[in-house]
Each structure stands twice: as structure tokens, then as C-alpha cells.
Amino acid sequence: GAVVSQHPSRVICKSGTSVKIECRSLDFQATTMFWYRQFPKQSLMLMATSNEGSKATYEQGVEKDKFLINHASLTLSTLTVTSAHPEDSSFYICSARSRGSGSTDTQYFGPGTRLTVL
């Protein structure tokens, strides 16, 4: 099956620094990628939807200037958490939808990135 990778799997950073998380579709082209986060003991929540070559669409309550999403190619989307604070500590997971799959919708999920901001 299709594979989506995320890098890094875990990251620890100091408050005030920026962290970039990469999401790659390894064996297919992804026109759309989704970014989610999950706080401890809470549900996974959709943050934003990114389409290749266009601006991401953010869910209500998600600061687009803080969570910068770039989907510059059909195989790579990046999420940059700018000026990270401890409250940004969370589990971030991406998913990618394949291009021209012919089915109604098939999404493949990355393994997630656990961010800890000290």
C-alpha cells in the first residue's frame, strides 16, 4: 500500500524556537495533504488542508501565522510551528490523498510527530 512518512518522529525544542515537520508521500503523488494534532487525552483534530501549489485552508481556531504550511510539490508538505510554546506540545499527524486514484477518496496517514516544547 501507499506509504506516507513524517520526519522527525519526535522533537524536543526550547520555547521560542521554530520547528519544521515534513510529510512525504513515498510512492504516490498527493494533491491534498491534511495536518492533524492531538493533545494528551483528547481527540485528533484537523488543523488544515493543503493543496499542492495553493494556500492551505485552516480550521477555525488554528492560527495560520503560527502554523505555516507549505505544499510545494506533489510529494512533500511541511508544517512549521513558529515561536513554539509549551502549549504547542502535541502529536502532529499528516495524511495524504493520492492523485487520480479513481476511488471516491483514499487517504494514507503518516506515523506522526511528537513535539515537546520545553
Added chain:
Amino acid sequence: KQEVTQIPAALSVPEGENLVLNCSFTDSAIYNLQWFRQDPGKGLTSLLLIQSSQREQTSGRLNASLDKSSGRSTLYIAASQPGDSATYLCAVNGQNFVFGPGTRLSVLP
């Protein structure tokens, strides 16, 4: 390595029926289990979250149960409606977040 399976892979029912979706996982060392709904062209919508210490969660017409020791969860949908048509995913949060392959549900009017 955690493996998550879902049965059935697809299900088509007439409107008004009650139905059960099944999720199984191999490693019982989990923090929680979630059920999601996936609509075409959209991201995931979280339906229910069950912590490892819980047995059951309910939201409206949805009820999810968890038997961690046997590695099973079920999602019960009461009085199904055409708007319930979607793919339903369960996901297990342990060392990693592992999703099942999903059950594609069609509710016929």
C-alpha cells in the same frame, strides 16, 4: 508491532437500520482508541474517543465500546441515515498512532 483491522470492509444498509462496525487490534498496550468518520474530499472527523480505562462512550446515535484485554472495539450506529454514509476509521494510540483500514458505509434512502 500494532496491527489494526476493521470488519466489514464495506457495508450497505437501508435507512433506519441499526448497525455495528468492528475494530480489532493486536497490542493491548494503548492509551486510547478513536473512531473517525472520513467523507470524500475531506479530512477526518473525530466521532468518539475512548481512553484505555474506559469501556464505553456515547454521542447521539453513536456508541463505542472498548475491550482492551481482547483487543476489540465496536461502533454502534442507531437508526442509520443516508447522511451517515462515509468511511469509518478506528485508530489506536499506543507507541504510535495506528489506523485501521476503514469500513465504507452506504446507507440507502
